[in-house]
Amino acid sequence: MNLGTVFECAVSRYPNKIALVQGNRSYTFAQLNEEVNRLASSLQKLGVKKRDRIMVLLKNRVETVCTFWAIQKLGAIFTPINYRLSPEDTQYCMNDAEPKIVFFENSSERTVMKAKFNERPILIGLEQDKGDLTYQELVARGSSFSESSTIEDDDIAVMLYTSGTTGVPKGVPRSHKNEYASTMAHIIQNQYELFESTLGVMPLYHTMGIRSLLAMCILNGKYVLARDFDAHTALTLLSREKISCLFMTPTMYHELLNYPSFSEFDLSSLKKIGYAGAPMSIALTKKCFEMLKPEHFINHYGSTEIYTFTTCSILKQKPGCAGKPGIHQKIRLVEPDPSGASTPEDIVPQGKVGEVIVHAGSIEAFKGYWNRPDETRKAIRNHWFFTGDLGFLDEDGDLYIVGRIDEMVISGGENISPMEIEEVLVRHPKVLEAAVIGEEDEHWGQIVTAYIVPKDGKITVQELDQFCKQNPKISNFKRPRKYVFVKEIPKNPAGKILRHELRNGNFQKVDF
Template sequence: MDLGTVFDYAAQRYPNKTALVQDNRVITFRQLNEEVTRLASSLQKLGVVKRDRIMVLLKNRMETVSVFWAVQKLGAIYTPINLRHSPEDTQYCINDAEPKIIFYEKSSQRSVMNAKFNERPILISLEQEDGDLSYQELTARGSIEYNGITCSSDDIAVMLYTSGTTGVPKGVPRFHENEYASTMAHIIQNHYELFDSTLGAMPLYHTMGIRSLLSMCVLNGKYVLSPDFDARKSLSLLSEEKISTLYMFPTMYRELLNDPSFSEFDLSALKKIGYAGAPMSAPLTKKCFELLKPAHFINHYGSTEIYTFTTCSILDEKPGCAGRPGIHQKIRLVRSDTESAVVPEPIVQPGEIGEIIVQADSIEAFKGYWNRPDATRKAIRNHWYYTGDLGYFDEDGDLYVVGRVDEMVISGGENISPTEIEEILLQHPKVLEAVVIGEEDEHWGQIVAAFIVPKDMTVTVQELDQFCKQHPKLSNFKRPRKYVFIPQIPKNPSGKILRRELKNEHFSNI
């Protein structure tokens, strides 16, 4: 099943159902299909053919959705870029993908206009009288007729660029079958139903945003666009549009629940919530249950490369748990120092930490990075994708993710998981955020250093140290030996902590 066909079926099935809402504008599936067809015909006149990359530097807007579906109808490759990338990273992605066309808007204009192109693409702006063409001119030139393109399941539909925490972004080509299978898994895992609705808060340059859009299309659901995430505006949309599902980063939930106006809004229609992209602390998980009262709450653990690794929907019993493999997956834990081509036997003892590897032959899995055979060889070995994440199975066989291979603290020969200590520090009433990193030490190899964003500025090193000493779940050798109070934690756009940046900025001063 190719994505263009998925969209055509949805438009034919329930043409009068609401497809998109943005501000005061409501678009049905029939109206969206007309816009998409005009856009596809116009792009075809510009010479867009199968496998051409169409790069998109747009916020979550109706135009972005229309471009996505028009690209699918033409068998081209939707290639969105993170709007928060530096100009250097944006230029790298443009020249790596070599797009035929770039769509951009005012917020991304500077990065596009300042880029030095290896081969200049056609520039299409949302602003009138800007670029080679405006979006309005493009659609006005279109018609309801275009030459249909036949796509197979192993044609590339989407190429997403991983944000990463180090190095340049990597292009991740995703086939039509990858996107379709991942979407069906998402619907099943989140208990979505026909005519559900969701808030389009996750950017459409991120795998989570793509999944929300595709799920609503398959189910003829309502996709409510949110170009700029704002907690109060999101609460208003959730209430006014009676949105039934939500899928966001943990940081977005924190902003939503901590907004002073939260109690003013009726969120009774919201029944199913999920998160991915970064860990969610136990206190925030508990707060989600208390304030949102979801009928279904899921932690989705996966990546751009392979959409689903595992899911957990018993977060009331096991907050932070990553759970069991997805419906298309097989996972293993192996020793993190393994470099051999032959996959070793999995670690079977509950509680023992190893690197999480995922079956690379899954229908949800990519086949390799764009123009990066070196990175592909490192990531995929003997049909297994090496995630770089560390985890352990509990006695029930449920997975817990405890950090990254290169973030494990090794002190006195003992492996110490930063996540374990961070969860304990977050239980202290005066701690808002906590990050644990290993600092080089001549005697121990490394010592545990804790970076704290205070909730209460009266917090002291002494009371945090005493709290850790007395905590029943923290061994003494894992206790932080240094504390640093900082105003905020550096994070990438998906909310993942930039530990390397934290190290570089602070370790010379502590």
């Protein structure tokens, strides 16, 4: 089933149920559909057709949701990108996707206006006199919408951008079938029911955000928008809107539970919680049970490419466990080989650490990266997706994740390439060498930690941080949050950085 039809089915079932809440304003499914249709008809008049990429640099807001559904009705491809990306990464994504239209707002205006397009798209702003047209003008000029073409299940519905080991973003095209199947799996795995309600705080450029939006649509549930995450706003909305289910990163739960006046909010309606995007510490897992008292609590382990790998809903007995394969999945653990020489037949015995691979024939699985056949060949081998994650199976066959082959840092649910940060740091005139690792952190899951061999004894943390802030190649969330000055970086005979040595404390500090 294509996503436009999914939405129309929800509208026809319960047109007067509340679909969306933003601030003090709510939309029924019928009201939301009216704005979506007006927007879709205007986009159609602008020449948007099947398979056109529509790039969206917006926060979670009514306009983003309406744009998503209008694009699905047109058979075009919803292509959101993280508005916090560096100008360089944003420019890359724009020219890689070659969008027909770009939607933007104040937070992303400067990046969009300074971009050098291979072929200039139509620019749609949210504010007056910004871009070629405004969102409000499109809605005002719109009329009833008639389907322009047949949309097949295998047509691309969404393309999300994810960072790989090189730090260069990769487009992940996902079909209507992928998205529908992933959402149905999400509903089953989280034990959601008709008329649930959730906090729409995970950004809609992220697979977790898309999943929450689609799940609420299928269940005629209430999707409560939060443009930016902060604990006070989240707790206020959870209490006021009597939200029943929550799907967030561990970082968000950490901020929520550590808010000073947490106990003043009524969260008695919240029954089902889940997390993904990064590992959750045992301490935080226990705190979630103690303070939120969920009836169902799930760890979802997956990726943008294949939504579900495994899930675990016995976190009270096994905190931190990734659990067993999802309802559409087969997984294996194989001999880890950073060079990519391992095969799906190189299975490791139970209890031994191996690379997690997932069958790429799953209905939830993408078919390959956008314009990146080289990366597709590396990731999908013999019909198996090689995740790059390291894990082991316990005596019950439950999976535990212990790290990454490529040493990717995962901070606040975002993938960060150490090499990308190192390449910037070594350009500082007072830096001889640099090595970056992810250091475990209760709040962020991991923080970016930089080990620096200084050229100059007068080097300071403050000037390095300022240097990174001013560099267009580093997005703000990728900046190191900790610096350690050392005499040398541990390496193997071939000159490869031994990050595990740094992680294990095998280095000598420099004291100024």
